[in-house]
Amino acid sequence: MDLKDFTFDLPESLIAQEPLGERDSSRLMTVSKKDGAIGHRFFRDFPMCLRPGDLLVLNDTKVIPTRLLGAKPTGGKVELLLVEKTDAGVEEWKCLAKPAKGLKPGTKVLFDGVEGEMLGQDEEGLFICRFSSALDLEKIGKVPLPPYIKREATDADLSRYQTVFAGVDGAVAAPTAGLHFTGELLAVIKAMGVEVCHVTLHTGPGTFMPVRVEKIEEHRMMMERYRIDASVFSRVMKAKEEGRRVVAVGTTSTRALEACAASGLDSPALEGSTNLFIYPGYRFKVVDALLTNFHLPESTLLMLVSAFAGRELVLNAYKEAVRKEYRFFSYGDAMFIE
Secondary structure (H helix, E strand, O other): OEHHHHOOOOOHHHEOOOOOOOHHHOEEEEEOOOOOOEEEEEHHHHHHHOOOOOEEEEEOEEEOOOEEEEEOOOOOEEEEEEEEEOOOOOOEEEEEEEOOOOOOOOOEEEEOOEEEEEEEEOOOOOEEEEEOOOOOHHHHOEOOOOOOOOOOOOHHHHHHOOOOOOOEEEEOOOOHHHHHOOHHHHHHHHHOOOEEEEEEEOOOHHHHOOOOOOEHHHOOOOOEEEEOOHHHHHHHHHHHHOOOOEEEEHHHHHHHHHHHOOOOOOOOOOEEEEOOOOOOOOOOOOOOEEEEEOOOOOOHHHHHHHHHHOHHHHHHHHHHHHHOOOOEOOOOOEEEEO
16 A cells, blocks of 8 residues: 555644643544544544443553753764663663764763763664663653653643553653543443453553555554563453453553454464564454544554554545634543544
């Protein structure tokens, strides 16, 4: 398929720059794969989209403040986005760097009193930086807001760019479909007989990386770490066997579940790293319904949603979202596809 098959016109004014005052006050578009019907609600009404017996799957990854601002001895500014620690046994991280030019092996950068030394790049093009001492990210790191949010992170982002059920450190981007939930709303959902469980996929910078090839099949995703407890997967299998819906909250939960079952439901890979790229033609093994935000044109996330619901239906829904001025991307509104 061609990259241009996943483009649409999006006014810049619809890209949400701030979260709403209340998490569940965002809007919710409902889309039916069966007949193409599109509906409009508020997210606080999401329980009305669920059925007793559904299994709601949340990604409990926690965003860590991995954006570091530093300078070379020459005074030149350097910004790093830490992606994940290496297996070197020391304070050594894979990272993105800006500006990348001039960061040759041996280059030193100072971050709030901690010296970093650039060691080169890995096979995915990520820089490797070794630090002289342990990093106190809570002190020197900043919230890694997405590049389309054109402002500096504030103290409010420390809580709002984080789900209320976040628990496992490791993400550099929030699983944004989960940002709409409140503790009270989850309590309502559980009380109506919906099972709620957690998986972990540490969202990496690849979620924002543009697709740079015309034929999307040639695109390669960056690796992301995931983990699913055996007890959780047993609940997934029980739901499938009993004909109950597995409702994935977000593309990250979806990728964790589908990566786990890539070799079949009877031989799950419960933990590891995945670069699973889901685009139209993919056959879903686990997920029956999907809650997601509205995504960038020509993005891998839009391709995943198109794989789930059909490209024509999704682009028609996006056209309707633009017409009705839904808010897009991380701090934007949500879509439920059943």
